[in-house]
Amino acid sequence: MALTIYEQVVEDIQQKINKGILKPGDMIPSENELSKKYNTSRMTIHKGLTQLAGKGYIYSVQGKGNFVCAPDSKYFLHFSEKELIDEYLDRMKLLEVNIIKPADEIRKHLKASKNDKVIIIRRIFSSEKGPFAYDTKYLPYKKAKPIVEQIIDYATFPEIVANMETLFSVKNEIILSTKAADMEEVEHLKVKKGYPLMVIEQKYLNYKDEPIGWGLLLIKNEFCKLHAVSSFK
Amino acid sequence: MALTIYEQVVEDIQQKINKGILKPGDMIPSENELSKKYNTSRMTIHKGLTQLAGKGYIYSVQGKGNFVCAPDSKYFLHFSEKELIDEYLDRMKLLEVNIIKPADEIRKHLKASKNDKVIIIRRIFSSEKGPFAYDTKYLPYKKAKPIVEQIIDYATFPEIVANMETLFSVKNEIILSTKAADMEEVEHLKVKKGYPLMVIEQKYLNYKDEPIGWGLLLIKNEFCKLHAVSSFK
DNA sequence: TAGTGGTCTAGACCACACA
DNA sequence: GTGTGGTCTAGACCACTAT
Structure with a gap:
């Protein structure tokens, strides 16, 4: 010592x-x-x-x-979409993989221009007891890139975007909030209308701070506890 | 440059x-x-x-x-109870300050022994449009320490515990989840039963890793968005 | 034995702050 | 001017890894 x-x-x-x-x-x-x-x-x-x-x-x-220093309010949050989901995952259902003309909100998030198309990926994750998470992701569509359908089966967002840029090129932002389940979520997650969901919004940026992905992960409340620790030690 | x-x-x-x-x-x-x-x-x-x-x-x-290195999944989460609440705060109502015999769950969190008493503080925070957050905190009760009632009016948790130990002595852990409003929260937050709430559980530790406070902050979903950024840059 | 990183020295020059 | 931190040097010794 x-x-x-x-x-x-x-x-x-x-x-x-x-x-x-x-x-x-x-x-x-x-x-x-x-x-x-x-x-x-x-x-x-x-x-x-x-x-x-x-x-x-x-x-x-x-x-x-x-x-x-004056004390501040920084925390280390450990968050991994893969870990969070794998803890309960029994099976994953791919609802949709499409190339679409994005809504304005999505276009704004991806900083895409009027005629750009985007890939939409929607998935349901289920435990043995039923669905617990509903995930929607959007990626800019580039003709030159290889078909993504093959890699999507098990990929989480980092892995998807990793195939678009190099592994270390991404900066990630997440925004945590809650919402009450609406009709769409009622259908997919088999919950009552108004059921509380954790909302994890994810923004992926490349090293030039350009958006390379955007997504929403909705998780039933009992499946999502996130831990954070103050940076002081 | x-x-x-x-x-x-x-x-x-x-x-x-x-x-x-x-x-x-x-x-x-x-x-x-x-x-x-x-x-x-x-x-x-x-x-x-x-x-x-x-x-x-x-x-x-x-x-x-x-x-x-291989990429990891660490994020910096900026969270400050005071900032979060001050953004919307119009007035604060102190529901209760008491010295009580704690329930087993609370005793466990504070690592208090059978006969120890704890201070309970319950507060409602309201915006101009009505209540938006319900907060319950527990602190170990020590006879020697000065009366806390005076300082509680505006104090947030860090400031309360800061008066029990020195300012920098605290390490903080927070656990984020969601829940549906139960009868107690329906009453205090004026929402319907089942309304989605963000749950922020806070553990305060001193520099010897001994618990010096524990609390639950419940916030109506539309008042709580938490941002985190990946630590890579 | 040779190569690696971890620590440390006893100086040096610089930019900045303050009186 | 004096004192401060920020950077940098050209060495040194140590602990560890590999062969």
Whole structure:
């Protein structure tokens, strides 16, 4: 359990912040002071402070010093469509794969122009006890790309879009909300009208921030619990 | 727009990963090779690679090298109870502040023992158009601590618990789900039975990972949209 | 044994802030 | 001007991996 010097610096200052000895806005002793205190080089101290900044404990201002951060409200959310669905999945039913002229709302999400067509994919996921999720996805249609029908059977959204761009090119945004089941969802999910559903809207962007996919995943409430943890540690 | 050397290293390698030239599992050229290529010291290269590792692009194995990561499913979720509520808040009604013997479920969440008492706080938040959120929080009761009633009027959970421990001592976990309104919520939120609600369960821990608060925030669906962004960039 | 990354040094120069 | 952090160097030693 031997800590390196810079780890010791991180640990000590973190403790002082956690215990309230150093409060938000307080200045950390300068790198020169700390390098004397720890009897080490300034670079080593700097490394520790950089790490503390990365963790969100402190921030640096050139020419002034290092200061304790105010607490923020960032969380790490672990979310994987595949994991979420696989937990309960017994079978998947492909309702539709089509090339369509998109509605205005969809066109806006995909930043498609007037005459562009899009691929629509609609799927129902069922557990042993019946359907629990209803998924609709839209992808820009490009003639040059290979037929997607083959790959769709088991693919979740990341995997679908991964076949359109390279794997790491995507940035993903999700928006969580709830809604009451309407007639369409009543039919597909076999629930009563008004049944509460978790709505997971997903936007996929390539590395140029251009939209390469958009979708809605509706999940029956008892099948969806999402966990998030504050980034402070 | 002059990048430092290590920023240039980060940029170049990131690009290669984004474009698929470097694929998950591939080894990055060694630090020595890169320091020759960029005509710089190994420390500068090392700094760049460390930063790439922090971003989740690569990982290091001592004695072997640096390798491209497989994509994961981590997101940054921005969530602040205060912000969420303040957006619509017209007035807040304090339904109850009491010291009670907790039900078993609550005792479990707070890791309280048989005879410990807890403070229960129940509040209704209303917009101009009526109630939109119903909040219940539980805090361990400690005789020595000052009366909390005074501070509760405007306090959100972080601020309440902040008064029990120091500000930075808390780690927060939230669990998102949905539920249909039951009779209690029908009464307080003036909705029909079965109305879809976003459920935000919050666990507060101090720096020793001991629970210092637990609560449920129920929000009418049209008042709650949560955004999250994938950690890749 | 040779190559890798992890840490550390004792300097250096720079940009910035403040008095 | 002095003090601050940001970057960078040209070495060094260590722990680990591979052969």
